[in-house]
Amino acid sequence: MTRCARFLLRVLVLLSALASPTLFAQVPEAQIQQLFPKATRIEPKQADPPVQSVYQLDELLGYAFESTDYSNLQGFSGKPIRLLIGLDTRGVLTGVTVLEHHEPVFLHGLGEQTLYDFVDQYRQVSVGKPIVVGSRTAAGSAGDSVTLLDGVSKATVSVVILNETVLLSALSVARKLLEGFASGPLATPRADLHESLDWAQLLARGLLQHWTITRSELESALGGTLDDYPEIDPEYDSQPFSELYFAYLNAPMIGRNLLGDEGFARLNEELKANEQALLVLSSGMYRHVPDDFVPATVPARLVLMQNDHAIELHDMNFNNGAVKDQLNIPVGMSMEGFEANIFRIKTHNAFNPAEPAGLRLNVRLQRNHLVESSTQLTRGFQLDPYLFETADPLVVVDPAPIWLRMWHERWWQISLLGASLILLTGVFIWQHRISRNSRGFHLFRAGFLMFTLVFIGLYAQGQLSVVNIFTLLLALWNDFDIRVFLMDPVIFILWSFTFISLLIWGRGVFCGWLCPFGALQEMLGWAAKGLRIPQWKISDRSHHRLQWVKYLILIGLVPTAFFSLTLAERLAEVEPFKTSMTLFFLRSWPFVLYALILLGLGLFVHKFYCRYVCPLGAGLAILGKFRLFSWLERIDACGQPCQHCKHQCEIGAIKRDGRIDYDECIQCLECIVILNNEGQCVASISARKKAARAARSAEGELIVTDATQPRTSEAL
Known part of the structure; x- marks a missing residue:
């Protein structure tokens, strides 16, 4: 290959890389770290909603996300303004970073520093109330109920579009993931519906789920034998890999029968408005929480699934040691060896108990200190819709289109x-x-x-x-x-x-x-x-x-x-x-x-x-x-x-x-x-002169004619 051909090949590779959409697919963690300085762990980007969860140890700090995943609003240049946005668990923006833009007034006019100074105003601003760009007059009579940001002179359209992009993106995430932004569950348990049911009846009616994972099922999922994993004790070959019971507790038909009236009442006292609870018990070689599980945290092994969306379960630390003793279990049945937890389902997850769902067990087994195998097993379930009162989802009224607001202003x-x-x-x-x-x-x-x-x-x-x-x-x-x-x-x-x-x-x-x-x-x-x-x-x-x-x-x-x-x-x-x-x-x-x-x-x-x-x-x-x-x-x-x-x-x-x-x-x-001006148009001037000359010529001929006429006696 000649030197010229190699050069052209490199140019083509570079151009294809620049044109590739995957070039911007991943945001460097360093940029997310700037939005969350205390972060010690940044999770990979999840699918629904497309965010990256940010933690300090096991404490969730918030979410980082890109605006183009939520808003297709085009900037003044005709291209979207691509932003990285940080939002903490209270609905407060931790910051906004400009990843890509084509706004000419900043690129080739005011300078990009002016744009960066503008987005710095979003730091520590809550999305719980409207954010308005401009003066107090632009905000109307809303007063302190709105957050005012200083606009950028000569770039009004660009910053208004950017502000709209931030709001659309942040509110989309907040309504899906944060408390106080999402509506309550679309199905609420019927408080007046209750009948006494024992353990067997709850199982028979699907109100209590029993899930057994055998050794052979897990080996099939892993594609190998469990003998290769030292943490699996061969003495437990006769036991199931994992045996689980789980139940949705908010419905009185289930919660009161499992926890008793006193336990059910205390559970409802500890749950916040529109929160829901899930009971999980497990035994066997692999329980739903490890031995070193820290109460009041999120279990890594267990997750609730609905509509292909993973819903985090938060341990309520609801006197977990005594939960088994409170359960209304059949005589002769022992809970020895079972681990029991009641988990909180937070409001922002918008879990609908009347729709199909699934409990997923994440299995991670260490082959040695370098190699780890993992798989996921899911048990689907659906509760009887009769247990719930269903309501239409709250309709979020979209604000007037941004272009219409610009015309009004x-x-x-x-x-x-x-x-x-x-x-x-x-x-x-x-x-x-x-x-x-x-x-x-x-x-x-x-x-x-x-x-x-x-x-x-x-x-x-x-x-x-x-x-x-x-x-x-x-x-x-x-x-x-x-x-x-x-x-x-x-x-x-x-x-x-x-x-x-x-x-x-x-x-x-x-x-x-x-x-x-x-x-x-x-x-x-x-x-x-x-x-x-x-x-x-x-x-x-x-x-x-x-x-x-x-x-x-x-x-x-x-x-x-x-x-x-x-x-x-x-x-x-x-x-x-x-x-x-x-x-x-x-x-x-x-x-x-x-x-x-x-x-x-x-x-x-x-x-x-x-x-x-x-x-x-x-x-x-x-x-x-x-x-x-x-x-x-x-x-x-x-x-x-x-x-x-x-x-x-x-x-x-x-x-x-x-x-x-x-x-x-x-x-x-x-x-x-x-x-149209007779004093300027040469044609008009020439015509006027010709007319004047013709008039003078006619007048001269008239005089000559008069001079040559014979005088009459009367004239004499």
């Missing part, structure tokens, strides 16, 4: 923007009538561009970008979700209006009236005129060649987005929008210098960036080719011989023959102003 911005777009549409519809007053039209345009720069750009953050095109294309390529685009109402409304206007009038409505950076460039052009800065003359040939630069930039950016969105976002810094509009030049000096150079060029070449560099303008020009109308009026004199509009068009969008280049036209309507 920004209602006045939406209203003002909508009114301005209606006004602009009216100007385009009645352009000829409005443009007859040249001074009035120019004052209106100056005011509208100031509104675009200050309100749309700097305040409402409505600067459209080529990154928005990436997001749209990737959404169409993958699973399109309109909610991603509804997150920012100002951007959504502007894009909707721009798209509609593209199909009607072309690209110029946005580029000439609604682009904040374009408005800033135009104002610099006004300053250049006021300062009498000489303008560079660019020949038509060079002008047409330079126009292709922005299309080449667009062609390079779009395919890159499908390969690497992060790389495409970095390359999209060819747009100075983030530096100038989003961050208002509060950024590292290379980005500021680049934006200032582009603006500086605009002092010598009118709207230099728009004409030759802007990839967004190139994309809009391509879509604008599908417009319905070429609506800017031309007359016969335009271009032949009149060149006045061409010379006055500072963007260079009028050809020598008078035709409009709609791909480059920003629709400033200056040519319409000239056309």
Whole structure:
């Protein structure tokens, strides 16, 4: 294999590793350790719910989990924000770590440290009450019933989405695993249902389960003989490997008959609200708890199963030594050799006693100090539904969609923007009538561009970008979700209006009236005129060649987005929008210098960036080719011989023959102003002069005619 081939092979292996979803499948334990500094043991990730349990010795500290396992909410970039979240057993967040994100405002704007500072606010915040990003006003009148987090200026949408991701994920885990968050059991024992039953009757009716595991059954499960395990005493060959009795105690039909009225009452006193209890007795070579089992802990050998979900059993330390003596066992039956425990089933497990369940025994046998064998044996059971009163599950009312809340919070911005777009549409519809007053039209345009720069750009953050095109294309390529685009109402409304206007009038409505950076460039052009800065003359040939630069930039950016969105976002810094509009030049000096150079060029070449560099303008020009109308009026004199509009068009969008280049036209309507102004349109001036000359010629002929007429006697 040649050196070049080996190099290409390494590149392909690296790319395949980067593209593999398993690259991010496991979170390093060091990151979980940062969320739980006291942790001594971190369990592997379980399936349902997908969390990693974190312990300090045998004490459960909480759970670590990834947000993408619970929320598919996409960030402003169109990709989910991947978070590692820590939640303790009280429902308090131990911290949030950002594992992966594509939010451009942090990656290439404010900096990622701003994002990390924001997520640090989640430490020691309870998910038991709403968490709101923003000011007290945003929280409404809730007062202390909500937790307020400081937002990030210029990144409102991104942090609101991140906050929603944290809440959706943490509450999903809390409702499944924590007390006080989950609803009570869907089936509750009927307190009025009881009849006296002895041990044999409880067994016969399935209210008490008897499970015997023989030596041969275990050997079959292990795939080998028990003779290989020194801890198994050969003298016990005649005994079962394990013999178990177990029963659900909350139902009076079972608990009162096994524990007696006094024992059953005391059990209910020790159980917390909606908790349940399970009695387990075992004997044989392998009991359900080892000899060194610590009371009031979780047994490693025993677990309750329901719907393929493992439910931890917590020893109640319910006077375990006397439990056997309290049991109503038949005369002649001995509990000698049996170990007895009553286990607590906590509320957050949402165990439903009326549905099928199973008791699982985890068997671990040591072959030697290096080799261990393990297997699991499960005994399924189901109690008679007649013992319970069933209720419909509590319906958790989902909050209003995040996009809808964003629209409610920004209602006045939406209203003002909508009114301005209606006004602009009216100007385009009645352009000829409005443009007859040249001074009035120019004052209106100056005011509208100031509104675009200050309100749309700097305040409402409505600067459209080529990154928005990436997001749209990737959404169409993958699973399109309109909610991603509804997150920012100002951007959504502007894009909707721009798209509609593209199909009607072309690209110029946005580029000439609604682009904040374009408005800033135009104002610099006004300053250049006021300062009498000489303008560079660019020949038509060079002008047409330079126009292709922005299309080449667009062609390079779009395919890159499908390969690497992060790389495409970095390359999209060819747009100075983030530096100038989003961050208002509060950024590292290379980005500021680049934006200032582009603006500086605009002092010598009118709207230099728009004409030759802007990839967004190139994309809009391509879509604008599908417009319905070429609506800017031309007359016969335009271009032949009149060149006045061409010379006055500072963007260079009028050809020598008078035709409009709609791909480059920003629709400033200056040519319409000239056309409708008799003092500016050369054709109108020429027609007026011809009319004047014709009038003077007619008047001269009339005078000559009068002079040659013979005088009458009356006249004499």
